[in-house]
Amino acid sequence: EAGVAQSPRYKIIEKRQSVAFWCNPISGHATLYWYQQILGQGPKLLIQFQNNGVVDDSQLPKDRFSAERLKGVDSTLKIQPAKLEDSAVYLCASNPSGSNEQFFGPGTRLTVL
Amino acid sequence: GQQLNQSPQSMFIQEGEDVSMNCTSSSIFNTWLWYKQDPGEGPVLLIALYKAGELTSNGRLTAQFGITRKDSFLNISASIPSDVGIYFCAGQSPSGSARQLTFGSGTQLTVLP
Numbered sequence: 001e002a003g004v005a006q007s008p009r010y011k012i013i014e015k016r017q018s019v020a021f022w023c024n025p026i027s028g029h030a031t032l033y034w035y036q037q038i039l040g041q042g043p044k045l046l047i048q049f050q051n052n053g054v055v056d057d058s059q060l061p062k063d064r065f066s067a068e069r070l071k072g073v074d075s076t077l078k079i080q081p082a083k084l085e086d087s088a089v090y091l092c093a094s095n096p097s098g099s100n101e102q103f104f105g106p107g108t109r110l111t112v113l
Numbered sequence: 114g115q116q117l118n119q120s121p122q123s124m125f126i127q128e129g130e131d132v133s134m135n136c137t138s139s140s141i142f143n144t145w146l147w148y149k150q151d152p153g154e155g156p157v158l159l160i161a162l163y164k165a166g167e168l169t170s171n172g173r174l175t176a177q178f179g180i181t182r183k184d185s186f187l188n189i190s191a192s193i194p195s196d197v198g199i200y201f202c203a204g205q206s207p208s209g210s211a212r213q214l215t216f217g218s219g220t221q222l223t224v225l226p
Contacts, residue, residue, distance in 0.1 A: 042119075045214070056213065100144045102146075105155050
C-alpha cells in the first residue's frame with residue numbers, strides 16, 4: 001500500500017512570495033490533515049478535512065494560509081504572502097474512517113528568506 | 114487547548130541500554146499514540162493505546178496508557194543505533210474534534226556506540 005505522498009520535498013522562497021504544497025493521502029482515507037512543524041517542536045494542526053469538507057480550520061492563519069480538497073482526495077495548502085516565521089516543515093497526514101491512527105507523509109521543508 | 118509535557122527533552126545513552134520517556138497532560142485523553150521521526154521524514158506510528166492501564170509491546174518497544182488517562186510512557190529495551198531519532202507522544206481528547214491529535218514536544222534520542 002502506498003503511503004501519503006507530498007511534494008515538493010523542499011522549497012526556498014523569499015518573504016512576501018507565494019508557495020503551494022500538495023498532498024495525496026493513502027487511498028481510501030477520508031480524513032486528511034495539514035500540520036506545521038517548527039524546528040524543535042511537535043506537529044501543530046492547521047486544518048482537518050473529512051472528504052472534501054473542512055472539519056476544523058480554527059488554527060489556520062486565514063489571512064495568509066488557505067487549503068482545499070476539492071474532490072475529497074488530494075489536497076493543496078497555500079501560503080500567500082509568506083513570512084519569515086512560516087519557515088517550517090509542513091506535514092500531511094491521513095487516517096481511515098473509524099481509526100485514530102494517523103499516517104504521515106515525508107513533509108515539505110519550507111525556508112523563507 | 115490541551116498541552117502535553119514530554120520528558121526528557123533529549124537523552125544520550127549507550128548502545129544496549131534501556132530508555133524510558135513519558136508524557137503527561139493536565140486533561141484526560143482517550144487515545145495515546147507514540148511516533149518516531151527520523152531526520153527529513155514524517156513521523157511513523159510505533160504504538161497505539163486505547164484503554165486506561167493498557168500495556169502494549171511492539172518488538173523492543175513497550176508503551177503504557179496511564180490509569181489516570183493523563184499520562185503515558187514509552188520504553189525501549191536494548192537500544193541499537195537505528196533507534197536514534199525524535200520520539201513524539203500524541204493524545205486524542207474525548208472533548209476535542211473527531212480524531213484530532215495533540216503532540217508533545219518530542220524526545221531526541223541519541224544512541225552512542
